[in-house]
Amino acid sequence: MIAVARNAEAGGGPALGDAAAAPPLPRIAAERLGRVFETRSGDTVTALDALDFRIAADEFVTLLGPSGCGKSTVLKLIAGVIRPSSGRILFNGTPLAKPSRDIGMVFQRPILVPWRSVLDNILFPIEMLGWPVRKHIDEAKRLIELVGLRGFERARPDELSGGMQQRVSICRALAYDPQVLLMDEPFAALDAMTREELGIELLKIWTQRRKTVVFVTHSIVEAVLLADRVIVLTSRPGRIVKEIEIGLPRPRTLDMEFSGEFKEHVEEIRALFESDRRARA
Numbered sequence: 436m437i438a439v440a441r442n443a444e445a446g447g448g449p450a451l452g453d454a455a456a457a458p459p460l461p462r463i464a465a466e467r468l469g470r471v472f473e474t475r476s477g478d479t480v481t482a483l484d485a486l487d488f489r490i491a492a493d494e495f496v497t498l499l500g501p502s503g504c505g506k507s508t509v510l511k512l513i514a515g516v517i518r519p520s521s522g523r524i525l526f527n528g529t530p531l532a533k534p535s536r537d538i539g540m541v542f543q544r545p546i547l548v549p550w551r552s553v554l555d556n557i558l559f560p561i562e563m564l565g566w567p568v569r570k571h572i573d574e575a576k577r578l579i580e581l582v583g584l585r586g587f588e589r590a591r592p593d594e595l596s597g598g599m600q601q602r603v604s605i606c607r608a609l610a611y612d613p614q615v616l617l618m619d620e621p622f623a624a625l626d627a628m629t630r631e632e633l634g635i636e637l638l639k640i641w642t643q644r645r646k647t648v649v650f651v652t653h654s655i656v657e658a659v660l661l662a663d664r665v666i667v668l669t670s671r672p673g674r675i676v677k678e679i680e681i682g683l684p685r686p687r688t689l690d691m692e693f694s695g696e697f698k699e700h701v702e703e704i705r706a707l708f709e710s711d712r713r714a715r716a
């Protein structure tokens with residue numbers, strides 16, 4: 436597996452020939468994970484049913500599936516903001532019972548404080564954690580430079596484009612250095628050109644910061660371009676139909692979308708969606 440090999444190269448995996456060495460724990464694990472919601476009328480809706488998956492440290496995984504299949508619900512369960520109806524989520528081998536500061540989240544739309552500057556928005560979670568803000572200013576400025584917003588430190592959100600605001604949102608999620616970054620369709624509201632640009636920017640950030648990323652999207656092309664592995668879900672109730680390893684070399688570029696290997700992955704996923712659609716017709 437790509438992520439396990441990466442861990443071994445970094446010294447985190449078992450040594451060759453050492454049969455007694457235990458494999459590294461997954462950063463995130465879902466075991467028979469299910470979630471049922473109750474409507475106002477008292478009816479129940481099963482959003483997710485018996486999901487099993489493992490996500491390694493530093494792995495970039497995309498979740499892909501039809502609208503309403505429970506992708507965002509998976510992120511909320513990993514974030515610990517809702518509880519499973521069945522099964523469990525493990526974080527570093529321990530059952531997750533509540534939100535953790537080691538898990539950050541980026542939403543579909545940037546939720547920035549309108550009267551605060553770019554720099555102060557990025558430092559906002561530091562304040563909420565009660566940490567000394569001054570000690571984190573230099574790191575916040577490094578993040579601003581990393582996402583190409585140098586010179587906009589004192590700008591307010593209404594002075595920024597949508598793509599720039601989302602860059603601030605990503606910086607804010609990274610400011611307190613979480614181990615995991617959950618991203619719920621963060622580029623969906625942007626135009627196609629900005630979306631592609633931010634996808635490549637995100638990969639640059641991930642390469643430098645080495646976080647475990649779980650990224651929800653409706654775009655097959657975006658899922659393949661970004662991921663080490665794509666987890667494909669069925670229509671509701673969401674079940675895992677297949678996990679697809681993406682072996683494209685890194686760093687990724689937009690030109691890869693024209694390669695035969697890239698097109699094969701896209702066609703495979705489209706075929707899975709079509710099969711799911713026919714099964715529910």
